[in-house]
Amino acid sequence: MAEATEKGFRLLTRGLIKDNPTFRMVLGICSTLAVSNRMTNSLAMSLGTTFVIVSSSLSVSLLRNYIPKRVRMAVYTVIIATFVVCVDLYLKAFYPLISKQIGPYVGLIITNCIIMGRCESFASGNKPGPSILDGLGVGMGYSFSLILISAIREPLGFGTMMGYQVLGSWWTPWILMVMPPGAFLVLGLYIWVLRTIYPEKK
């Protein structure tokens, strides 16, 4: 039992730093870059994407013996799309403001390569339990990177955090940070720092 728990824990935490989908594998960064200019958007996107990863991993894992190999990509796409539509409708109904700000990127969760990657490389060959943990771990890793990035971009760019003023009036908003170039620069610097601390194994 202890061994199983340990294994589960490893699956769960692997995505945070060691196999972080954004910083390490550089997957699914379109949405990471696009929504990370405000913390609230990041949180909404993280929760949405994590939900989609976990549910589609679970579904793929449950159906793994019934999906014909040849059309598996199409099947995965339809499964993922279903959950994305759920998230989209939920946001539209309960958080119209956030839905408006994130705009097309909610629908684009579908093309987030992290999700397809997990379905293909893990869920299609593992039992539902581990698949859920794996999906949750990767989802957490994705969320973690989004939060880290917006923790720099929002204060520097707007002087706020989650919409509250954190930097005083002496701070001149560094607009560049919330514009597209800022996203590339911050992500690049994070990857640099991370690779300095945890050098890649050859």
Place this chain on the structure above:
Amino acid sequence: MGDVVTQLSLLLVSAVFVNNFVLARFLGVCPFLGVSKKVETATGMSMAVVFVMTLASVATWLVQKFILIPYEIEYLQTIAFILIIASLVQFVEMVIQKVSPVLYQSLGIFLPLITTNCAVLGVAIINIQKDYTFLSTTVHGFGASLGFALALVLFAGLRERLDLADIPRSFQGVAITLITAGLLSLSFMGFSGLVK
């Protein structure tokens, strides 16, 4: 008539430069980083994307207008669009293979990758959200894909030079690539006053 032409050309310029898909909207960043190692592959990918994105814009607009809206099933938009794009890519692949084996040789490996290119789905969704007419949709799709192609080829050129540069070890690879992309994006911001 003159008005329409002006409007469309403004739309084209804005899609290519001001609202560049990769550098301003972050759509299609994955292939942008993935296939930009060599100018040659970048050109191949760009051509494939221009082709598919323009077609996909047209196809998704027609489906939205004549199938989803009349039957009031707009909430199926995402699923419908991704299926259209996937089948469109497959179809284009088959046609090219039959009609021009030479073109297939150069575009072949890029086509399957396009299905997961969020720029294609992105342009389709944006077209619908902005309520474009059929003509604007076509022009916008074409302009957006041209913008993607421009960014990709420019960036591949930069990266070829980067290979020769002396870069600190931990900075190599993705980190320097992203910083370069940031600088390129910065220079594209210079276009932002061009079209409102």
